[in-house]
Amino acid sequence: MSQQTDSVEQLVWQASSGDVEAQYALGIALLEGAGVDANLAKAVEWLKAAAAGGHVKAATLLETFG
Numbered sequence: 001m002s003q004q005t006d007s008v009e010q011l012v013w014q015a016s017s018g019d020v021e022a023q024y025a026l027g028i029a030l031l032e033g034a035g036v037d038a039n040l041a042k043a044v045e046w047l048k049a050a051a052a053g054g055h056v057k058a059a060t061l062l063e064t065f066g
Contacts, residue, residue, distance in 0.1 A: 008035045015046060020053035027058065 011029070014022035027046035030039045044065065050058035 015049070018053070020050045020055045020058075023047070023050035023053065024055045024058045027061075 008029070011022050011026050015026045023046045027043045027050060028034070029036050030043035030046065032038065044062070047058045047062050051062055
């Protein structure tokens with residue numbers, strides 16, 4: 001397994017555990033296709049989770065999606 005795959009798996013684990021910074025980072029990764037296949041729907045899901053947890057940048061970014 002590559003280091004990048006390990007990093008993504010760790011990020012998914014942290015995000016799933018409620019870590020808002022990880023949720024935001026995973027949302028951005030999915031949005032940009034960085035280390036994972038780009039997936040707008042999943043990116044928005046993770047960004048919404050981060051925003052619900054009080055992550056200001058996630059909430060601000062979601063506003064751009066209307």
